[in-house]
Amino acid sequence: MPLAAVPDHNRVSDPAWLALYAIYEPLITPLRRRGLVTDIDGCGGQDLILAKLPDGTHLAIGPGAEAGGLPSHIDSITEWLVVRESDDNPTVHHVVYDSTPTGPDAPHGAFLAPLMVSIDAFLVSRGMLPEPVPHSAVVTLTTVHEYGPAAYAPTQPLGSVTEAAQRAAEIAESFPGDIIQHHASRDWPRYVLADGDRLVVVQVTLAELIPGDHSLGVRCYCPFAHPETEEDERRLREGIEYLHRIGDAKGLYIAMVRFYTARDCPARKANRHA
Structure with a gap:
């Protein structure tokens, strides 16, 4: 499956953005493999991974709010929170995955595999996955x-x-x-x-x-x-x-x-x- 395009904005030439994009490549590339244009954006002063969905909404991916956004190295991540949001409609708030200490996926901690399986299940349920992704x-x-x-x-x-x-x-x-x-x-x-x-x-x-x-x-x-x-x-x-x-x-x-x-x-x- 071809990768989705890299975001089209002036930050793609910013060394700090490029470094963070490279550091979180282990998660960004699988998202792009699913046809999702994936960005890193400072949402409310906290860096998060944003994966754009076909319906105009996006998945905001990062640690829980108390963690203060993406750390400078992916190995420092201890939890993941994935929320479907919309810039145009603040009432859109759908938790897709939550491995924060009090979340239903807490036993998985920072593991990427269960995170991607849950995202795939969400995309399939919404008809947003171009083709099935094998979970070998x-x-x-x-x-x-x-x-x-x-x-x-x-x-x-x-x-x-x-x-x-x-x-x-x-x-x-x-x-x-x-x-x-x-x-x-x-x-x-x-x-x-x-x-x-x-x-x-x-x-x-x-x-x-x-x-x-x-x-x-x-x-x-x-x-x-x-x-x-x-x-x-x-x-x-x-x-x-x-x-x-x-x-x-x-x-x-x-x-x-x-x-x-x-x-x-x-x-x-x-x-x-x-």
Whole structure:
């Protein structure tokens, strides 16, 4: 499915807007894949993601009101609130998803997969989804050592979310070490295991949310997450520049590791010329 256009306004050349747009790309790209022109706008002084709907309304997406808008890094998000609103009709207020501490989706926290599934259900119910979006699930394994880059690898797409959740439990049980955290979301569980100086995170998510360009035929299955295309590299460079400006040393280190990992990956080299 082709991506919706980038917003047409003068902020698209603003470095601050570009940096925030790149930081929230993991959510913005799936929304654009559903045909929704997606923007970042300062609504009431708080930056939110706005996805325009075909009926003239929009989805306002961000953390709860008390959080003060989008933080400077997506990893700082702990909750999501999605509300259908209208600039022309203030009576339009439909909560699509609410994982704030008191919301019905609170068990999911900041997870993107259940957020996208709920948005899809809303779009389907309103006849706003151009074509069905498959919800193939994968299990991702992220390994963090005290020294060296983090390793990242997804399984092949599984038939259903339930199957993926069962597979995640099996993988977590097979690893050495102790489970020190278990996010017990029924369909989207996450396990954190400790083994010496190594932490392993086993998590279920949607296949479309794993890193990489899903429109290209050559896929990367390297154990380390890295950009696969020139567009990925451009966005990562913008993110690196932004992290450098704000002095986020940890985020900058992780981004630089991602940038310089697996320069000779066959998928990375092939996708440069796709």
